[in-house]
Amino acid sequence: MTDKRYYIAYGSNLNVPQMRMRCPHATILGTANLKGWELLFKGSKTGSYLTIEECEDGTIPVVIWEVTALDEAALDRYEGFPHFYYKRDIKLQYKGIRTGKRRTVTAFAYIMHEERPIGIPTNFYMRTCLEGYTTFHFNKNILIDAYNKCLEVCGYEE
Template identity: 25%
Template sequence: MKNIAHHYFAYGSNMNLMQMQQRCLNPKVLGIARLPGYRVEFYGYSAIWDGGQETVVTDLDSEVWGVLYELQFSDREQLDFYVDARFDGTGQYFHYPLDVIDSEQRAIDAVIYKKDKGGEETSPSAEYLSFIIQGAKEQGLPEGYIALLQNRITKPAAYAVPLVRKSKFSYMNISCGDCGE
């Protein structure tokens, strides 16, 4: 059986290559890309980062920059676990297919993780937004877009973040003795 690769467009914390390498066995960076007609907003609450979680919302006058990855099916399943994307619709995010524009101005079929429920906008923690910006800089996103991220309103986390998730799949380097199996 042939492995089928999927294109995944990361616009949040998964722009950090080190995090992606801890979450997936073989994430392949294809380069930076942009998603026209959307902007990044923060909704809900992440206990891991003590603040809002990113998603994209329609805005015809904006564009979202991020990283285009090629993932094998097993990596995509693993990533679904981390971002809490479930096929039964009970997770924090769902798969959202769309076209992104790569550096050669080609439209590429990709999937993003999008929040199912918006509700009220919630500020991200300063630490979380800093982590997202670190990934944006690491991947070489345009300076103007990074400046937009840097100008977002944040709040300081009330505790040390990221909060380590006790799981055998945790990306925070927990030993097997912490798996709780």
């Protein structure tokens, strides 16, 4: 049994400098499209953050990281596991950053408890996520659409 696991990042953990600080032993393996899921901003009194929820026609760009047990413990603390986010194993195929080869793995994602209310993230959090989208050449409209959808739900005009 290895102490390394695969982790699906879709929000602020796409930000490589931030992940390097939090999880110094983590390695970027590749990118994938998580089909059947959508992004939403949800939260609590401390703020709104990204989560994923199943959605038949949704697709989210993600990064697959290989993490050690220590990295996973740091992520658990950061994500407020198990009270704020829970973990779910998801099988998906990623494309290797270095090799370009496709590989199917089971990786864990943090998912915010569904009863949390839709909310609006801070500009800082949004910028952090956008930097990750830029790094991996992801379509920023996916993130912006999630933001606009949450604005609408919260009753804000675009």
